[in-house]
Amino acid sequence: MLKVALLYPELLGTYGDGGNALVLAERARRRGLEAEVINVGINDEIPDASLYLLGGGEDGPQRLSAELLRASSFASRVRDGSYVVAICAGLQILGASFAVEGDDEFEGLGLVDVTTRRGETRSVGELVVRVGERTIMGFENHGGRTTLGAGVTPLGTVERGRGNDGSLDGYLTSTIWASYAHGPLMAMNPWFADEVLSRVIARELEPLESVADQLYEERLATLAR
Amino acid sequence: MVLQKDQPPPGWSFCLFEVVSVASMPPALSGRDRVAKTVVRTVNFLARLSSRGSGTVIGGSVGLVLAPSLLTNLARSRDVILVSGTNGKTTTSAMIAAGWGGVVATNNTGSNMPAGHVAALVASSSSSVVLEVDEGWLAEVARATRPRVVALLNLSRDQLDRANEVRHIAERWRDVLGEMRETTVVANANDPLVVYAAEVAEHVAWCDVPTPWTSDAISCPRCTKPLHFDNATWWSDCGFCKPRELVTSMRDGLVVRGTPLDLDLALPGSFNEANAAMALTALSCVAVDLSKALHRINALSSVAGRFSVRRWQGQTLRLLLAKNPSGFSAMLATIPNDGADVWVSINARVADGRDPSWLYDVPFELLRGHRVYCFGDRKLDLATRLDYANVDFVVANERSMPTPSVDSIAVLANYTAFQEWRTRTVEC
Numbered sequence: 001m002l003k004v005a006l007l008y009p010e011l012l013g014t015y016g017d018g019g020n021a022l023v024l025a026e027r028a029r030r031r032g033l034e035a036e037v038i039n040v041g042i043n044d045e046i047p048d049a050s051l052y053l054l055g056g057g058e059d060g061p062q063r064l065s066a067e068l069l070r071a072s073s074f075a076s077r078v079r080d081g082s083y084v085v086a087i088c089a090g091l092q093i094l095g096a097s098f099a100v101e102g103d104d105e106f107e108g109l110g111l112v113d114v115t116t117r118r119g120e121t122r123s124v125g126e127l128v129v130r131v132g133e134r135t136i137m138g139f140e141n142h143g144g145r146t147t148l149g150a151g152v153t154p155l156g157t158v159e160r161g162r163g164n165d166g167s168l169d170g171y172l173t174s175t176i177w178a179s180y181a182h183g184p185l186m187a188m189n190p191w192f193a194d195e196v197l198s199r200v201i202a203r204e205l206e207p208l209e210s211v212a213d214q215l216y217e218e219r220l221a222t223l224a225r
Numbered sequence: 226m227v228l229q230k231d232q233p234p235p236g237w238s239f240c241l242f243e244v245v246s247v248a249s250m251p252p253a254l255s256g257r258d259r260v261a262k263t264v265v266r267t268v269n270f271l272a273r274l275s276s277r278g279s280g281t282v283i284g285g286s287v288g289l290v291l292a293p294s295l296l297t298n299l300a301r302s303r304d305v306i307l308v309s310g311t312n313g314k315t316t317t318s319a320m321i322a323a324g325w326g327g328v329v330a331t332n333n334t335g336s337n338m339p340a341g342h343v344a345a346l347v348a349s350s351s352s353s354v355v356l357e358v359d360e361g362w363l364a365e366v367a368r369a370t371r372p373r374v375v376a377l378l379n380l381s382r383d384q385l386d387r388a389n390e391v392r393h394i395a396e397r398w399r400d401v402l403g404e405m406r407e408t409t410v411v412a413n414a415n416d417p418l419v420v421y422a423a424e425v426a427e428h429v430a431w432c433d434v435p436t437p438w439t440s441d442a443i444s445c446p447r448c449t450k451p452l453h454f455d456n457a458t459w460w461s462d463c464g465f466c467k468p469r470e471l472v473t474s475m476r477d478g479l480v481v482r483g484t485p486l487d488l489d490l491a492l493p494g495s496f497n498e499a500n501a502a503m504a505l506t507a508l509s510c511v512a513v514d515l516s517k518a519l520h521r522i523n524a525l526s527s528v529a530g531r532f533s534v535r536r537w538q539g540q541t542l543r544l545l546l547a548k549n550p551s552g553f554s555a556m557l558a559t560i561p562n563d564g565a566d567v568w569v570s571i572n573a574r575v576a577d578g579r580d581p582s583w584l585y586d587v588p589f590e591l592l593r594g595h596r597v598y599c600f601g602d603r604k605l606d607l608a609t610r611l612d613y614a615n616v617d618f619v620v621a622n623e624r625s626m627p628t629p630s631v632d633s634i635a636v637l638a639n640y641t642a643f644q645e646w647r648t649r650t651v652e653c
Contacts, residue, residue, distance in 0.1 A: 010443035010444075011443060015580070015582050015583075016582030016583050016585040016586050017585075019582065019610075022585065022613050023613055026613045026615075042443070042451045058390045059390070060392060060449040061443070064444050064450065064451070125579070126579075139579070182582045183582050187609055187610070211608045211609050211612050212612065214608075215605040215608070
């Protein structure tokens with residue numbers, strides 16, 4: 001049974017990132033696996049899950065999410081090897097510190113050695129990132145400038161947009177995928193959704209054809225122009 | 226004279242009249258304003274004549290460059306009602322204009338930024354003015370026009386690529402409303418972000434109207450702690466809560482300032498009842514007879530083509546505009562559960578917001594049991610969303626359409642897609 005826990009969708013669901021949970025669960029079901037999405041509300045305990053998802057949100061909700069997560073079992077679960085996909089604000093929260101309204105160095109969960117300062121401009125637009133031999137695409141909308149500590153692996157290199165800093169996007173650990181790309185990321189990039197899914201359930205996945213493949217090819221053709 | 230989007234341009238005699246009428250303009254306008262005003266009219270006229278756009282924005286823009294205080298001077302000594310919010314601005318403004326009766330100056334073309342306001346005030350010299358205002362422009366327009374009433378409907382996420390954080394908009398509203406000592410704010414008491422903006426105003430008429438979408442106000446705008454929602458009320462631990470002194474209520478039928486009003490709208494949807502309640506409350510602030518206003522609002526059947534029934538390729542279509550998650554949710558609730566085909570058209574151009582990820586915040590699962598035809602620039606994004614929702618879909622092609630399953634198809638479209646369907650179809 002695949003359990004996808006969507007953390008605080010009311011706070012970190014501003015940019016449609018809740019769709020990542022739906023997509024992962026549905027792609028698992030279409031391979032005959034049982035899958036469940038657990039919406040974790042602000043008054044709920046962090047449940048046991050195969051994978052935790054954090055999305056993007058506004059400054060106030062981001063700060064509240066960080067405080068709620070700090071007071072929860074989330075960090076120890078991640079240290080114990082739980083899988084996480086973190087987008088935008090989620091990416092920043094897992095780091096050492098981030099900038100929010102009224103505070104340039106708000107303490108993060110410190111799970112990954114990254115810091116986020118306020119960028120000089122807000123970055124709003126298409127984001128295209130080279131990940132290994134392939135490409136992920138999405139839409140970024142943030143004011144952060146994220147610096148990776150020595151030894152932290154980026155998710156990929158930016159081909160269009162800003163991502164962390166104009167050259168790299170996100171980060172990757174043995175259990176965490178982090179990116180600035182909304183879209184939602186898993187809906188726009190079916191191959192990437194399957195890569196995450198395959199790791200989480202620890203088995204190879206047979207190909208799954210759907211209209212998402214057409215969307216991916218169309219966006220790739222549009223954005224590569 | 227207020228020009229509608231689809232109205233043909235006026236004849237040369239009208240243009241001549243416009244130029245001659247400069248001499249008889251109100252004394253509040255300076256010579257510079259008068260020149261600017263004439264330019265607004267002439268440029269708009271030429272724009273319409275050359276079929277470049279609806280001819281309301283371009284002239285207004287030129288006028289504002291020539292005389293930056295033009296909007297202030299044009300609004301002086303008039304009764305101005307401003308309407309803002311994420312959803313329902315155009316409909317509520319149309320309801321206020323209809324309910325007021327007589328000639329009302331209004332920007333009913335959807336041009337809801339200062340250039341459109343200038344054009345509306347140049348087009349009509351009526352003392353009754355209703356202006357729909359883009360959320361991001363409310364502060365500037367309120368400072369320029371010194372309105373009698375500002376109606377604030379709701380605030381939720383929309384076009385996040387352009388106006389990225391709704392809380393910043395609430396802050397800016399709050400700043401300007403605190404300055405407006407003469408203005409009455411007609412405010413939705415069930416939207417915490419609206420209450421946060423309006424609570425600092427000198428005069429507020431709180432409206433207790435149904436507001437199903439509160440997903441953008443889950444944390445307190447004052448202290449960022451979680452808000453509690455329960456049994457028709459809401460509060461925060463810091464003391465911020467739903468206002469108690471309500472001028473308008475819909476709990477037991479519509480009551481405005483103690484007067485029961487029998488709402489029987491020709492327009493569909495419970496959200497339009499909330500819009501009507503806000504419109505009537507706004508009109509009660511400028512001493513309009515509410516029973517007459519109610520009658521006129523009840524009779525309104527289509528607003529700027531929204532909810533209108535149109536013909537296309539021998540088919541009858543009901544055009545429904547839905548631009549964002551809250552608007553889409555409200556509109557989906559009006560689709561009967563009859564298994565009929567539904568057409569949905571999605572673009573992601575500048576006016577729509579270039580990021581269509583909000584499709585995942587719309588409960589498209591409600592369309593299970595229908596077959597949905599996907600149209601628009603982003604039909605594949607829509608089709609993917611529907612696929613994951615397990616809704617039966619067809620990636621459609623405007624040039625080769627199948628025969629629909631029912632006589633009248635509901636077409637849901639976001640902003641520019643809606644305009645395309647308006648252009649593509651003809652009146653019934």
